Amino acid sequence: MIRFAFLASALFLAATGAFAQGQPQSGSPAAGTAPTTVVAPTVPVASLATVQRALAKPGVVLLDVRTPEEYAAGHLSNAQNVNFRAADFTTQVSQLDPTKTYVLYCASGNRSGKATVLFQEKGFKNVINAGAFKTLQEGGVK
Known part of the structure; x- marks a missing residue:
């Protein structure tokens, strides 16, 4: 059961991009937080x-x-x-x-x-x- 929970958690983190974004790799996101989304890069507005x-x-x-x-x-x-x-x-x-x-x-x-x-x-x-x-x-x- 523990192995299943660990694998499920790892798959969830991988699917939400948590590994790539430097978020903790164990456990699941805090309650009430939305999964991370991919945001297209932009260039800041010039003065x-x-x-x-x-x-x-x-x-x-x-x-x-x-x-x-x-x-x-x-x-x-x-x-x-x-x-x-x-x-x-x-x-x-x-x-x-x-x-x-x-x-x-x-x-x-x-x-x-x-x-x-x-x-x-x-x-x-x-x-x-x-x-x-x-x-x-x-x-x-x-």
């Missing part, structure tokens, strides 16, 4: 000053990675819309010039953070997660 400095440079591309509906409701001037949720988003990114600097924003910084990671995985070296549209707008970014 408003960093975003403004980048956008002041010639040749920088501003990308709004929200949906076309969100973009149509309002966007920063000169922003191009590349929908992060589109089925062909990765293909669209692959068609961009990896030597340029890109500043990405969305509604909260979540999609732009995930998109920044994807850009980096595709070999883009100069990508900035500018965060939330509203925050940029309120900060004077046009």
Whole structure:
């Protein structure tokens, strides 16, 4: 019975990622805690000053990675819309010039953070997660 409990516990921890995340390897999670979930990596939001400095440079591309509906409701001037949720988003990114600097924003910084990671995985070296549209707008970014 003890062997079964140990194996069941080990399988549960392995299935929830506890081994890989440095959690205790014996016993089970504390009562009332949810199993761990895998979270896609993101890039932190850059400061408003960093975003403004980048956008002041010639040749920088501003990308709004929200949906076309969100973009149509309002966007920063000169922003191009590349929908992060589109089925062909990765293909669209692959068609961009990896030597340029890109500043990405969305509604909260979540999609732009995930998109920044994807850009980096595709070999883009100069990508900035500018965060939330509203925050940029309120900060004077046009």
